[in-house]
Amino acid sequence: MTVTPPAASRIDLAVLNPDPVSFAPPGGVTAGEGEPALRAGRGHEGHGAIAVGPARPSNRKFGRHAGILDVSGLPIHASKIHRPLLPEQTLSRERLNGWLDVHTAQRIVVIVAEAGFGKTTLLADWSRRSQRRCLWYRLESDDRDWLGFVRHVVGSGREADDGFMPRTLRMLTDLGPGGPTRDQVIASFLTELASEAQEDPHGITLILDDYHNIDGGEEIVPIMRGLLDRTGNGLTVVIASRALPALPLGRFRARGGVAQLDGEDLCFALDETERLFRETYDRPLEPDVLEDLVDRTDGWPAALRLVRSAIEDRTALETRSFIRDLTGAHAELHDFLAEEVVGSLPTELQHFLMRTSILDAVDPRAVEVVDPPSSAHLDERIVRAEHLGLLARPDVDSPHRFHPLVRDFLHGRLTAEVGPARVREMHLEVGRHFEGVDWRISATHYSRGGDQTSVDRVVDGAIDQILGEGSFLEAEHFVLRSDTDTRISALIVRSRAELARGEIHEATGLAEAAVRSAEHHAPGQMGLALLNLATLLALGGPQRPAVDAASAALGHHLSPSQRDVAQALIALWEAAHEGDLGMIARLLRRLADRQTANRQYHYAAVTRLNLSLVLFWRGEASEALRAANEAEGLFLSSSRGTELGAVAAARARALAHLNRMDDAHRALEGATADDNDIRRYELLVEGSLVHCLYGDVDMATSLLEMAGQPTGYKSILAGPWSMAAAELALRRGDLHSARAIVAELIGHGLAADAATLLRTELLLARTKIRSGEPATDTLAEASRVATVQRSRLGQSIVSVLTELAAGGSVGRSVTGLRQADRPVLSLLAEELTASLHRLTPEAATVVRAECRDRPSRWRSALLAASAEPGPAALLAADLLSAVGDARDLRQLRTAAQRNKLLRTPTAALARRLALPVCVHDLGPVSVQVGDETIPGHRIRRRVLALLCFLIARPAMAASRDEALDQLWPKLPPDTSVNSLNQTIYFLRRIFAPEYREGFTPGYVRFDGETLSLDPDLIKVDSHECRKLVAETRRGNDAAVEDLARLYRGQFALDFAYEEWSLGHRDRLHAAVLGVLEQGIERRREARHFADAIELAQRALEIEPESDEIQLALLRLYRATGQHAAAAEQYAHYASTLREGLGVEPPPFDDL
Structure with missing residues (x-):
C-alpha cells in the first residue's frame, strides 16, 4: 500500500482501514492483505514484485498473461506463491515473531482476525527471518480445486529448490489419459511434503494466507485433513483466516498441537507502539503520551496508522495535545469524518450510526432499543459501515464495534443533535431493557446514565452469574465506583478479583470482611459469603477450614448452583481421605455438565479441574488429561485466573504418567517467569513433583529450591509443597527428612488434592521398606484406603510394595x-x-x-x-x-x-x-566424529593409511601380518610391530580422545592377531555406495539417485598410488558407472528426460572421459529440443573420441 502524506487538515480515508496494515514510513510499498490491485506481483502486467528469498535463485519464467509463473512446467500465479515484499523499515514484532518461532516448531498455527489486523504483514516479516523453509500460498476464491492447490504448493517449494518434491512434480506433468489419478497425485503430494519436511534440518512451514477464501471447499477439505494428519516431524501448517477454519482441529487441540492468535493478540502493546513510532515512523513519543495513545486506540494497527498520518506535521507539543485530546470530535478528524465519510451517507444510515454509537458492541438486541427502525435492516447497515471502515470486529465470533475515534465522533454528533439529557436517558433505557437479561450491558449503561444505585442493584442480582462465569475483573470495575463498602456482593467480587491477580492475602481479607458484613448487615447472604471464603481456603487443596466453611454455608440460603459448589468442595475433602473416587467422579461430571449448560464457565472449569485430580488417582490418566484440557479451555474463556497454575500442573502430571514428558514440560513452561506469584509458586511446586515422580531428580530439586518454603500467603499451598518435598527426599535417599515431612502431613491434616491420606500412607510404607523396618501394618492400612476409595492406581502401588516387603x-x-x-x-x-x-x-x-x-x-x-x-x-x-x-x-x-x-x-x-563416526573416503579423506569433521591432512599419514587400508579390506578386517606387509614392508619385524601398536594407539584416540581399554567404545579392535573396525560404530561412504549398488540390482531404482549424490569421487585419493587401495577403488568406480548408465537409459525409456539429463550430468562429473555417457547426454539434449546444449556436448564428445581413442566421431546429424 502506498501512503501519501495528508494535506494540512486532511486525512486519507485509506488509513482508516489499511489493508494490509503497513508499519513503514510514508512512501513505502507493502503487499499483504490488501485489495487485489495492491497485492505482490499484481502492480502491473508481467512485472510482479517477487520475493524469492536471500541467496535463493528463482527459475521463474513469465508467460503471456499477467502474473502467470512457469515453475518447472507448472502454470502458477506469481502473486500467490511469493512472500509479500516488505520495506526494510517494517517493524519486526519480537513478541509475535518469538511466539511463531516456538509454535511453528510444533504442528498447527491458526491466526484468526478480520482484515486490517496485519496477519499477512506479521507472517511475511516472520518468514523472511525464520530459519525454517517457508512455503507461501495466498489463497483466492478460485483456488478451491485440488489441482491448483497442489500445483501452487509444489511450485512454492520449487521456487527456492529445483529438487523439491520431484515425484509429485512428475505426476503433475504426466496428468492426462493413461497418467496418474487424482488420488494418486494427492497421496504422493502429502507423503512427499511430509518427507521433505522431515529431511529438512530446520523443518518446513506451509503458510496458507487468506484461507477463508477456500474454507470448506469440497476438493480442499480432504487435502487439508491429510496435511493436518502429517504435521509434526518437521512439518507445520500456518492458517491465516478471517474466520476460524471449519477443520477437525479438536483432536489436535486435545494433544496441545494447535496454537492460535486472534485480533486481540495482533494489537500493539505499549512497548511495541513505542518502537513503532520511534524506529519506524521516526516520531518518538514521550511515555505519558504513548500511554494515552494506546488507551485511546486500543493498539489497533489501523488506528495507529491513522494517528501517524495526522501528527506528521505537528510539533512535539502539538502532538501531545492532539493525542491527549484525541477523539472523533477533534476538529481535523471531525471535519474529515463529517465531510468525507459520514456526511455523504444516506440519512437513515447516519441516523443508525449515531444512535448505536452509545453501544460498546452493535448487538441486535440493543439496536432494537436505541434505533428500532434499523432492526429490520441491521445486517445491510453493518456491512455498509464495515466496508467504510467505521465498524470492525477482531474475529468472526465477536460483535462489531466502532473504532474508539469514530465512536467519539458519532457520539459527539448525537449529543449535539439530541442533547446530553436525551443521551443519558438512552443509556438508562438500554440499562432497563437489559436488567435481568445481560448484567454487563445493563450495568454499563446505568453507569453511563449516572445511576449508580441501579448499577449496584444489577451487580447484586447477578452475583451468582458473575461468580459462575468468572467475570470478577469486569464486575470489579463497577463495584469500585460504589460508595457502599459493606455490600456483600461488592466484597466478594473484589476478593475474587484479587485472587485472579494472585494476591492471596488481600483476597482472603476481603472474603473474611464479607462474612463479618453478612453477620451484621445481611444475614440472608451469609451462605454466599461463607462459600466464597471456603473456595479461597481450598485453593491449595481441600483443607479442614475450607470444609468447615462450606458445611456452614449449606446451613444458610444458597442458590442451587452455589449449593452444588459447596457440596462439591465437601466431596473433594472426602476424595482426599476415604471417599469413593468413582462416585465422586460421577458427581463432578454431572455437575460440570450442568454448569456448562448454564454458562457458568468458571464453576465448570473448577469442577473439571477437580475431576481431573480425582480421575488421576482413580487410575484413569487419559480421562484425567481430557478433563484438565477442558478445564483449561473453560478458564481461558472465563476468569483466566490463578487456577490456571493448578490446571497446568494437572495436565503435566497426566501427560507424564502417559509417558509424554515433552508435552508435560511444555505444560509447565513459563513457571519461572509467571507474573502471578501464587500461580508461579504452584507451578514450581507441582513441576518439582512431576519431575520427581516421572523425570529428572536434579530438575525436581532445582524447581523446589526455586519455590522455597511455603511461608506467609504461600502457606495455603503447604500441602502440595510437603507432598513434593517428601517424594523428593525419598527419591534422594534422605529417609529421615521424608519421615519427618510425612509426619507433618499427617499431624497437621494437610491436604494436597485427591487421595492425600492414601498417598501419605504409601510414603510412610516406602520409607519403612527402604529403612528395613516392618511395613505390614502400614501397607494393610494403605490397602484398606485404596480399596475403599476404589483407587486402581493406589491398589497397584500397594500390590507391588506388599510383594517387595514380603x-x-x-x-x-x-x-x-x-x-x-x-x-x-x-x-x-x-x-x-x-x-x-x-x-x-x-x-x-x-x-x-x-x-x-x-x-x-x-x-x-x-x-x-x-x-x-x-x-x-x-x-x-x-x-x-x-x-x-x-x-x-x-x-x-x-x-x-x-x-x-x-x-x-x-x-x-x-x-x-559412542559418538557416531563416518569416514568420508571418496575423494580426499576426512573423518567425522559426532558433529566434528577432521580433515585428512590433520591426521598422521600412517594413521590415516591404516584406517583406509582396513576400509579397503573385506569386512574392514585384516590380520596383523597383512597390515605389517602392506604398510611397513621394509621395516624389521620388531620395529614394524611397534609401529603398528603406536598407530593403533593414535587411531583409537581420533575416535575417543580419552580412550581406556574396557571403559571406552571399541571403534578399533585388536586381539593381537586380527585388526578390525567396528561396523556398527563406524560408517564409511564407499561401503554405503556398495550397499546402494546392491539395492539397484535388486530393483530399487530410487537408490540410483542416492548413489549419484553420495559418490563424490574415487576412493581415498590421498593414497591413489598405494597398491592395497587399487582393487577397492577400481571395483567400486566401475560398479557405480554401470549403475548410473543403466539408470540413465531407464529414465530415457520412461521419457523422464529431465531426470535422465540430471543423472547423466552427474555421471560425467564422476567420469568426464566416458564417451558412452557423453553420447547419451548428447542424445537427451536433442530429444528435448535443447539444440545449443546438444551442439556444445557434441564438441566435447568429438574431442574425447579424437584425443582419447584416436577415431573420428560420426556426424552430428547422424546421432
Missing part, C-alpha cells in the same frame, strides 16, 4: 499390571532397583521395558543401586547400560574401579553412547 521373589504384582497401570513401576523405581535380583524373569522383562520408556526417571535409582555392594548391583548396572547418559557413564566408571564386575556394563554403556 522378602521373597517379586513377580505376580508386576506382571499382573495392566499396560495402562505399568507407570506405577516408575513411581517405585528406587524400591524395585534395590530388589532387581528378586524379580522373576517375566517381571524383570516388564521392569526393563518401563525403564527404557522413562530413562530419566530410572537413571538415578539404577546408578545408586550399582554403587551399593549387593546382589542387585550388577543387574542395575546392566540395565543402566541400556538407558544411562554421559553423566552416568562417568560415575559408573568410578564404581567399576571398585567392583570389577561392573566393567562389562560400563563398556556396554560407553559403546551405546
Whole structure:
C-alpha cells in the first residue's frame, strides 16, 4: 500500500482501514492483505514484485498473461506463491515473531482476525527471518480445486529448490489419459511434503494466507485433513483466516498441537507502539503520551496508522495535545469524518450510526432499543459501515464495534443533535431493557446514565452469574465506583478479583470482611459469603477450614448452583481421605455438565479441574488429561485466573504418567517467569513433583529450591509443597527428612488434592521398606484406603510394595499390571532397583521395558543401586547400560574401579553412547566424529593409511601380518610391530580422545592377531555406495539417485598410488558407472528426460572421459529440443573420441 502524506487538515480515508496494515514510513510499498490491485506481483502486467528469498535463485519464467509463473512446467500465479515484499523499515514484532518461532516448531498455527489486523504483514516479516523453509500460498476464491492447490504448493517449494518434491512434480506433468489419478497425485503430494519436511534440518512451514477464501471447499477439505494428519516431524501448517477454519482441529487441540492468535493478540502493546513510532515512523513519543495513545486506540494497527498520518506535521507539543485530546470530535478528524465519510451517507444510515454509537458492541438486541427502525435492516447497515471502515470486529465470533475515534465522533454528533439529557436517558433505557437479561450491558449503561444505585442493584442480582462465569475483573470495575463498602456482593467480587491477580492475602481479607458484613448487615447472604471464603481456603487443596466453611454455608440460603459448589468442595475433602473416587467422579461430571449448560464457565472449569485430580488417582490418566484440557479451555474463556497454575500442573502430571514428558514440560513452561506469584509458586511446586515422580531428580530439586518454603500467603499451598518435598527426599535417599515431612502431613491434616491420606500412607510404607523396618501394618492400612476409595492406581502401588516387603521373589504384582497401570513401576523405581535380583524373569522383562520408556526417571535409582555392594548391583548396572547418559557413564566408571564386575556394563554403556563416526573416503579423506569433521591432512599419514587400508579390506578386517606387509614392508619385524601398536594407539584416540581399554567404545579392535573396525560404530561412504549398488540390482531404482549424490569421487585419493587401495577403488568406480548408465537409459525409456539429463550430468562429473555417457547426454539434449546444449556436448564428445581413442566421431546429424 502506498501512503501519501495528508494535506494540512486532511486525512486519507485509506488509513482508516489499511489493508494490509503497513508499519513503514510514508512512501513505502507493502503487499499483504490488501485489495487485489495492491497485492505482490499484481502492480502491473508481467512485472510482479517477487520475493524469492536471500541467496535463493528463482527459475521463474513469465508467460503471456499477467502474473502467470512457469515453475518447472507448472502454470502458477506469481502473486500467490511469493512472500509479500516488505520495506526494510517494517517493524519486526519480537513478541509475535518469538511466539511463531516456538509454535511453528510444533504442528498447527491458526491466526484468526478480520482484515486490517496485519496477519499477512506479521507472517511475511516472520518468514523472511525464520530459519525454517517457508512455503507461501495466498489463497483466492478460485483456488478451491485440488489441482491448483497442489500445483501452487509444489511450485512454492520449487521456487527456492529445483529438487523439491520431484515425484509429485512428475505426476503433475504426466496428468492426462493413461497418467496418474487424482488420488494418486494427492497421496504422493502429502507423503512427499511430509518427507521433505522431515529431511529438512530446520523443518518446513506451509503458510496458507487468506484461507477463508477456500474454507470448506469440497476438493480442499480432504487435502487439508491429510496435511493436518502429517504435521509434526518437521512439518507445520500456518492458517491465516478471517474466520476460524471449519477443520477437525479438536483432536489436535486435545494433544496441545494447535496454537492460535486472534485480533486481540495482533494489537500493539505499549512497548511495541513505542518502537513503532520511534524506529519506524521516526516520531518518538514521550511515555505519558504513548500511554494515552494506546488507551485511546486500543493498539489497533489501523488506528495507529491513522494517528501517524495526522501528527506528521505537528510539533512535539502539538502532538501531545492532539493525542491527549484525541477523539472523533477533534476538529481535523471531525471535519474529515463529517465531510468525507459520514456526511455523504444516506440519512437513515447516519441516523443508525449515531444512535448505536452509545453501544460498546452493535448487538441486535440493543439496536432494537436505541434505533428500532434499523432492526429490520441491521445486517445491510453493518456491512455498509464495515466496508467504510467505521465498524470492525477482531474475529468472526465477536460483535462489531466502532473504532474508539469514530465512536467519539458519532457520539459527539448525537449529543449535539439530541442533547446530553436525551443521551443519558438512552443509556438508562438500554440499562432497563437489559436488567435481568445481560448484567454487563445493563450495568454499563446505568453507569453511563449516572445511576449508580441501579448499577449496584444489577451487580447484586447477578452475583451468582458473575461468580459462575468468572467475570470478577469486569464486575470489579463497577463495584469500585460504589460508595457502599459493606455490600456483600461488592466484597466478594473484589476478593475474587484479587485472587485472579494472585494476591492471596488481600483476597482472603476481603472474603473474611464479607462474612463479618453478612453477620451484621445481611444475614440472608451469609451462605454466599461463607462459600466464597471456603473456595479461597481450598485453593491449595481441600483443607479442614475450607470444609468447615462450606458445611456452614449449606446451613444458610444458597442458590442451587452455589449449593452444588459447596457440596462439591465437601466431596473433594472426602476424595482426599476415604471417599469413593468413582462416585465422586460421577458427581463432578454431572455437575460440570450442568454448569456448562448454564454458562457458568468458571464453576465448570473448577469442577473439571477437580475431576481431573480425582480421575488421576482413580487410575484413569487419559480421562484425567481430557478433563484438565477442558478445564483449561473453560478458564481461558472465563476468569483466566490463578487456577490456571493448578490446571497446568494437572495436565503435566497426566501427560507424564502417559509417558509424554515433552508435552508435560511444555505444560509447565513459563513457571519461572509467571507474573502471578501464587500461580508461579504452584507451578514450581507441582513441576518439582512431576519431575520427581516421572523425570529428572536434579530438575525436581532445582524447581523446589526455586519455590522455597511455603511461608506467609504461600502457606495455603503447604500441602502440595510437603507432598513434593517428601517424594523428593525419598527419591534422594534422605529417609529421615521424608519421615519427618510425612509426619507433618499427617499431624497437621494437610491436604494436597485427591487421595492425600492414601498417598501419605504409601510414603510412610516406602520409607519403612527402604529403612528395613516392618511395613505390614502400614501397607494393610494403605490397602484398606485404596480399596475403599476404589483407587486402581493406589491398589497397584500397594500390590507391588506388599510383594517387595514380603522378602521373597517379586513377580505376580508386576506382571499382573495392566499396560495402562505399568507407570506405577516408575513411581517405585528406587524400591524395585534395590530388589532387581528378586524379580522373576517375566517381571524383570516388564521392569526393563518401563525403564527404557522413562530413562530419566530410572537413571538415578539404577546408578545408586550399582554403587551399593549387593546382589542387585550388577543387574542395575546392566540395565543402566541400556538407558544411562554421559553423566552416568562417568560415575559408573568410578564404581567399576571398585567392583570389577561392573566393567562389562560400563563398556556396554560407553559403546551405546559412542559418538557416531563416518569416514568420508571418496575423494580426499576426512573423518567425522559426532558433529566434528577432521580433515585428512590433520591426521598422521600412517594413521590415516591404516584406517583406509582396513576400509579397503573385506569386512574392514585384516590380520596383523597383512597390515605389517602392506604398510611397513621394509621395516624389521620388531620395529614394524611397534609401529603398528603406536598407530593403533593414535587411531583409537581420533575416535575417543580419552580412550581406556574396557571403559571406552571399541571403534578399533585388536586381539593381537586380527585388526578390525567396528561396523556398527563406524560408517564409511564407499561401503554405503556398495550397499546402494546392491539395492539397484535388486530393483530399487530410487537408490540410483542416492548413489549419484553420495559418490563424490574415487576412493581415498590421498593414497591413489598405494597398491592395497587399487582393487577397492577400481571395483567400486566401475560398479557405480554401470549403475548410473543403466539408470540413465531407464529414465530415457520412461521419457523422464529431465531426470535422465540430471543423472547423466552427474555421471560425467564422476567420469568426464566416458564417451558412452557423453553420447547419451548428447542424445537427451536433442530429444528435448535443447539444440545449443546438444551442439556444445557434441564438441566435447568429438574431442574425447579424437584425443582419447584416436577415431573420428560420426556426424552430428547422424546421432
